[in-house]
Amino acid sequence: MNAPDHDIASTAARRSATVAALHAVLPPHCILSGEEDTRPYECDGLTAYRQLPLAVALPENEAQVAAVLRACGTLRVPIVPRGAGTGLSGGATPVAEGIVLSTARLNRIVAVDATARTATVQPGVRNAAISEAAAGHGLYYAPDPSSQIACTIGGNIAENSGGVHCLKYGLTLHNVLRVRMVDADGHIVELGSCAPDAAGLDLLAVFIGSEGMLGVVTEATVKLVPKPPQARVIMASFDSVVQGADAVASVISAGIIPAGLEMMDRTSVRMVEPFVRAGYDTEAAAILLCESDGLPEEVDDEIARMGAVLARSGATAIAVSRDEAERLRFWSGRKNAFPAAGRISPDYYCMDGTIPRRRLAGVLTGIDALALEYGLRCANVFHAGDGNLHPLILFDANVPGEFARAERFGEAILALCVAAGGTVTGEHGVGVEKLDAMCGQFTVEEIAAFIAVKQAFDPARQLNPDKAIPTLDRCAQYGRRKVDAGLFQFARAPSACYAQEQERS
Numbered sequence: 001m002n003a004p005d006h007d008i009a010s011t012a013a014r015r016s017a018t019v020a021a022l023h024a025v026l027p028p029h030c031i032l033s034g035e036e037d038t039r040p041y042e043c044d045g046l047t048a049y050r051q052l053p054l055a056v057a058l059p060e061n062e063a064q065v066a067a068v069l070r071a072c073g074t075l076r077v078p079i080v081p082r083g084a085g086t087g088l089s090g091g092a093t094p095v096a097e098g099i100v101l102s103t104a105r106l107n108r109i110v111a112v113d114a115t116a117r118t119a120t121v122q123p124g125v126r127n128a129a130i131s132e133a134a135a136g137h138g139l140y141y142a143p144d145p146s147s148q149i150a151c152t153i154g155g156n157i158a159e160n161s162g163g164v165h166c167l168k169y170g171l172t173l174h175n176v177l178r179v180r181m182v183d184a185d186g187h188i189v190e191l192g193s194c195a196p197d198a199a200g201l202d203l204l205a206v207f208i209g210s211e212g213m214l215g216v217v218t219e220a221t222v223k224l225v226p227k228p229p230q231a232r233v234i235m236a237s238f239d240s241v242v243q244g245a246d247a248v249a250s251v252i253s254a255g256i257i258p259a260g261l262e263m264m265d266r267t268s269v270r271m272v273e274p275f276v277r278a279g280y281d282t283e284a285a286a287i288l289l290c291e292s293d294g295l296p297e298e299v300d301d302e303i304a305r306m307g308a309v310l311a312r313s314g315a316t317a318i319a320v321s322r323d324e325a326e327r328l329r330f331w332s333g334r335k336n337a338f339p340a341a342g343r344i345s346p347d348y349y350c351m352d353g354t355i356p357r358r359r360l361a362g363v364l365t366g367i368d369a370l371a372l373e374y375g376l377r378c379a380n381v382f383h384a385g386d387g388n389l390h391p392l393i394l395f396d397a398n399v400p401g402e403f404a405r406a407e408r409f410g411e412a413i414l415a416l417c418v419a420a421g422g423t424v425t426g427e428h429g430v431g432v433e434k435l436d437a438m439c440g441q442f443t444v445e446e447i448a449a450f451i452a453v454k455q456a457f458d459p460a461r462q463l464n465p466d467k468a469i470p471t472l473d474r475c476a477q478y479g480r481r482k483v484d485a486g487l488f489q490f491a492r493a494p495s496a497c498y499a500q501e502q503e504r505s
């Protein structure tokens with residue numbers, strides 16, 4: 001349906017006022033406003049949600065970021081910060097009548113301090129570029145999302161990103177010392193410090209994972225760790241997903257924290273093996289990849305202990321990488337799993353939920369049952385050691401109704417995670433995708449507390465509004481949807497909220 005003429009006219013007027021305000025604070029080459037220029041910014045990795053922004057600002061320094069925020073604040077134009085746009089939950093999807101603020105030109109490595117083992121970088125620096133810059137000092141940045149060749153540190157901070165090596169080395173939260181950001185009013189604020197601890201409230205911890213809603217990162221100081229002299233990986237096959245999942249819990253309960261502990265089920269292995277030829281066992285129901293790193297003696301000892309646990313847990317085959325080339329080959333399948341999905345399915349929908357490790361077997365069995373119920377295939381490839389699941393729901397958007405079915409299947413998976421004592425996101429964030437799922441996980445009082453934090457940083461709701469935190473109305477509506485046969489099944493929403501909503505409808 002076409003928009004009414006008055007809407008088109010008011011959007012056009014708003015766009016020209018916004019573009020004029022941006023021209024007052026940025027050089028012309030830092031502004032995109034034509035449809036063909038802004039189209040590439042209409043979505044992030046969650047391509048089902050799209051919205052053209054009024055304009056895109058590409059500031060080249062912190063003062064320009066602050067000026068853009070102030071100019072948009074005056075006009076009440078919302079701002080969506082954007083790194084590389086690899087996010088999978090719609091965090092960088094533009095909002096209607098707002099602009100995108102891209103950090104693509106803020107891509108300088110400010111300093112690598114080998115003595116302090118830190119790197120100070122601008123927000124648009126790619127994750128992998130930090131390790132490349134530190135490599136000459138024998139150091140690297142540990143958190144390694146599979147998207148690390150493209151995603152930026154600004155996006156990683158906003159999503160509290162994880163990766164294969166985060167089981168041992170911690171998430172983004174544990175590896176960022178200090179963030180410099182511009183708040184919604186255009187003020188520069190520093191959170192954290194390069195000292196081991198900072199006085200005052202730990203706002204850095206609040207900020208990391210806040211999905212671009214509290215401020216725009218303009219600089220970050222991250223920890224670097226020494227590159228381990230050796231790393232080797234075990235590839236173990238299992239006849240059932242349940243045995244593989246139980247083996248994960250056994251490795252950890254044996255007191256071992258592997259450098260990586262990942263699992264792939266048969267669907268994932270068979271989708272990736274013809275693509276990268278990693279040498280995976282395509283007959284296995286599941287394979288585990290367990291990495292050890294450190295001094296050669298430590299690695300030998302840990303590999304032997306992990307191998308023994310895996311054998312006791314029922315592994316039908318165990319292979320250990322003999323050299324670096326073989327280690328990288330074993331990992332290549334895991335790292336290319338998402339792109340490989342495109343070889344066997346026109347579309348895929350990547351879910352992200354986290355559960356306690358001991359519940360892995362039960363939840364994976366539950367996902368299999370849901371796949372049958374919804375009539376869609378699902379490939380599981382995930383950070384097993386962290387209990388962070390990534391079911392890839394395979395579907396064809398050209399088949400009427402399949403995307404809606406995939407969405408419902410995804411919702412059911414997240415409900416299963418919450419019921420198992422887990423959470424609706426592990427590392428991909430809430431964005432626009434999981435607003436309803438948030439209503440399912442948190443009480444209205446808890447959501448009200450999140451809203452209060454947002455209001456403290458950004459009372460006018462300038463920054464990435466309507467992302468990550470559902471409105472209380474939405475939660476009430478979600479509660480109403482859960483009413484079945486006259487029974488109120490959404491026990492966690494207070495009835496007052498529900499009653500208000502009933503009155504309104």
Ligand SMILES: Cc1cc2nc3c(=O)[nH]c(=O)nc-3n(C[C@H](O)[C@H](O)[C@H](O)COP(=O)(O)OP(=O)(O)OC[C@H]3O[C@@H](n4cnc5c(N)ncnc54)[C@H](O)[C@@H]3O)c2cc1C
Nearest residue numbers: 083084085086087091146152154155158161162212217427
């Ligand atoms: C193939 C593939 C594999 C992936 N694997 C992983 C994985 O292993 N682990 C993982 O955690 N994620 C993974 N992701 C998801 C994604 O790469 C991460 O969420 C990443 O951190 C996003 O970074 P980005 O630069 O692309 O941010 P964007 O997608 O551009 O933005 C993400 C969020 O950050 C905000 N933001 C961006 N820059 C700033 C800034 N300077 N200041 C404030 N807010 C900002 C945006 O508003 C948005 O809310 C994967 C994605 C893909 C496509």
